[in-house]
Amino acid sequence: MQPALWLPIGLHFAWNFTHAGVFGVMLSGSGTPPQGLLSVTLSGPAALTGGTFGPEASLLALLVCLAPTILLVRRAARTGQIRHRPHRAKLPA
Template sequence: MSIPAAFLFRIVEEHTGTVIALVVSAALFGATHLVDVNATLWGTPSLGLTGGTMTAAAYVATRSLWLPISLHFAWNFTHAGIFGVVLSGSDLPPHGLLNATLSGPAPLTGSTFGPEASLLALLVCLGPTTFWLRRAARTGQIRHRPRRAVAYAGSDSSSKTK
């Protein structure tokens, strides 16, 4: 989660609550990857669900940007820097410590978009996302949608009786 994304998340959260802000954050995270090299219709929502929801959940649990930014950096570094697999948004061949070659069905490998668009990435990210959302709920970090005062036609606050 970047600083502009966190700023937008907080604005949406103030007006709609944490749940809607998480959905909006995940959708925007996925949508920003639509312009990536080799973007696919499966890859962008997958990336929104994995990266967008996981980093936003980490922010909600900690109310700090250190963890989500570190997660995003570690995710990218692990893919490209260690395993040497394609990173979404990059058309450069990866040069990692290892040179992994992915083969198999697109839902398992992420196809040309990279492993970030795979079912495996969804499963891997489900654990930490669930952990941080449960932690946020236990510590009272989940914010509910603010209730709006309902104004009734013809009522006047000065004429109310006690």
């Protein structure tokens, strides 16, 4: 079965739309924040707000993405969907 790309593409679109279209915060270090439905001002430590790069570079975004990644990798390992790379034969010196 081929992996479907529609899910990660849709999640990426939803992520960007929510940041820019709804909250009006910067995306990936763009210079000026876009006009969103809400007027949001991020303040606080750069580790939590993402600093000048925007919320995508924050620890919160890392945790939001890391949690499902761990769950999905564990599920794939349990169901045998992860294949180990074959070992290379050692060449004589």
